[in-house]
Amino acid sequence: ANVISENQLKDKIHFGHRVLSANYDSAKKKWAVEIEDSNKKKQTWSANFVMGCTGYYNYDQGYAPKFPKQEDFKGQLIHPQHWPENLDYTGKKVVIIGSGATAITLVPSMVKGGARHVTMLQHSPSYIATIPSIDFYFMKKPV
Secondary structure, X not given: OHHHHHOOOHHHOOOOOEEEEEEEEOOOOEEEEEEEOOOOOXXXXXXXXXXXXXXXXXXXXXXXXXXXXXXXXXXXXXXXXXXXXXXXXXXXXXXXXXXXXXXXXXXXXXXXXXXXXXXXXXXXXXXXXXXXXXXXXXXXXXX
16 A cells, blocks of 8 residues: 555556456557446456466456365365455364465464464465565675
């Protein structure tokens, strides 16, 4: 939120809109982006650049693969996209399937929030590296 206010970007952001399609028009050298607003009104916007930075995302339901004997599981299955406001996991054992950005924020949050034990399952590891807030390369003095 600070970045938005510091750079006066709020008027340039369209909240509550859904991208239905994005097609590049080679003749016009522009993107035609079909949008639907919160009132279900459709519009087509023109853009020089389109950046898709969401990864897998389905507005109506998140990706939820079926597992053998899933119907036998007696616990609660929750997708973070439909996280209940009143979810109480205090003292419970939790398994998080996946290791993407959402999982990276969920694991420490659930531990701090009182979960008895949190296990993360991953198919392929994600790699994350922190960068220093100071650029030490440019601080070196010539010898």
